[in-house]
Amino acid sequence: MSSWLEGDVALVTGGGSGIGRAVAERFVAEGASVTVVDRDAPRLRAVVEESVDPTRMLAVEADVRDSQALHRAVADTVDRFGKLDTLVTNAGLWDYQRPVTRLDGVQLGNLFDELFAVNVKGYLLAVEAAWRELVRTRGNVVMTLSNASTYVAGGGPVYTASKHACLGLMKQLAYELAPRVRVNGVAVGGMNTDLRGPASLGMAERSIAASFAKRTADTPPPPIPLHDSSTDPRDVTGSYVLLASRRQAGTITGHAIAADGGIGVRGFATAAGGDDLGAQL
Ligand SMILES: NC(=O)c1ccc[n+]([C@@H]2O[C@H](COP(=O)([O-])OP(=O)(O)OC[C@H]3O[C@@H](n4cnc5c(N)ncnc54)[C@H](O)[C@@H]3O)[C@@H](O)[C@H]2O)c1
Numbered sequence: 001m002s003s004w005l006e007g008d009v010a011l012v013t014g015g016g017s018g019i020g021r022a023v024a025e026r027f028v029a030e031g032a033s034v035t036v037v038d039r040d041a042p043r044l045r046a047v048v049e050e051s052v053d054p055t056r057m058l059a060v061e062a063d064v065r066d067s068q069a070l071h072r073a074v075a076d077t078v079d080r081f082g083k084l085d086t087l088v089t090n091a092g093l094w095d096y097q098r099p100v101t102r103l104d105g106v107q108l109g110n111l112f113d114e115l116f117a118v119n120v121k122g123y124l125l126a127v128e129a130a131w132r133e134l135v136r137t138r139g140n141v142v143m144t145l146s147n148a149s150t151y152v153a154g155g156g157p158v159y160t161a162s163k164h165a166c167l168g169l170m171k172q173l174a175y176e177l178a179p180r181v182r183v184n185g186v187a188v189g190g191m192n193t194d195l196r197g198p199a200s201l202g203m204a205e206r207s208i209a210a211s212f213a214k215r216t217a218d219t220p221p222p223p224i225p226l227h228d229s230s231t232d233p234r235d236v237t238g239s240y241v242l243l244a245s246r247r248q249a250g251t252i253t254g255h256a257i258a259a260d261g262g263i264g265v266r267g268f269a270t271a272a273g274g275d276d277l278g279a280q281l
Pocket of ligand 1: 013014015016017018019020037038039040043062063064065090091092093094118122144145146147188189190191192193194195196208233
């Protein structure tokens with residue numbers, strides 16, 4: 001049997017690192033050609049240079065808040081590879097779980113504007129830039145969603161709201177673009193990546209991987225049935241391949257696969273001893 005994405009063309013935002021890079025590499029392994037879009041040029045260069053097939057990768061430096069730059073990325077993709085089958089919206093920032101009680105109004109406002117501009121507007125503008133090409137190919141969108149698209153405590157109020165907003169965006173766009181373009185999501189859980197914080201709070205150089213390591217040493221991480229936060233982003237790429245594949249997922253739209261290690265079934269188990277508090281009630 002041929003690979004699931006043989007001959008397809010994809011564009012991945014935030015493709016320079018973490019989940020986006022892992023998805024781009026997996027798509028190439030599945031037979032696709034891939035444009036990686038990121039605001040970090042050195043990372044983009046590394047992704048292409050280290051690819052198993054650099055001829056099937058294109059790097060475009062762009063900020064996902066910039067509609068014109070996204071249109072240019074789509075045009076460059078079509079120039080180079082002839083079409084676009086799949087858009088993966090993925091570039092994002094975390095809020096390092098800053099609660100409302102630890103920020104003043106000015107900080108909160110700046111945090112909201114920065115996080116929503118990247119995490120939500122960046123997804124919407126990428127779809128706007130790509131939908132015409134996706135209609136031509138009867139293509140699809142796969143959005144990186146999060147445990148924070150459904151549950152609390154995966155971030156502070158601003159990150160959680162932004163990821164809930166992305167879930168709504170996914171459903172609304174699935175409705176608007178049907179029957180020509182499918183729109184789905186992969187809700188990943190804690191991943192060992194270089195996910196950064198907002199510059200407005202001086203957190204642009206902080207990395208979630210370091211934060212996970214510190215939390216493991218200081219306090220136990222929250223219980224996740226299938227894995228801990230050291231999970232490699234390559235472990236979640238199968239869900240993206242499935243949803244991107246016309247042959248395998250042609251009847252699926254407006255759906256989020258929870259690839260989060262089973263957060264939804266953890267019940268009342270505690271981090272410390274795995275006690276089932278529910279049984280004691
Ligand atoms: N790492 C986790 O634990 C986790 C959990 C749930 C969801 N997510 C989501 O996964 C997605 C990918 O994050 P990651 O963990 O791979 O982080 P990452 O930092 O390793 O990768 C994100 C990439 O996006 C790029 N980027 C950030 N802002 C950008 C902008 N304005 N324009 C263009 N590129 C930009 C960064 O340069 C980086 O290369 C994010 O949407 C994040 O919210 C991550």
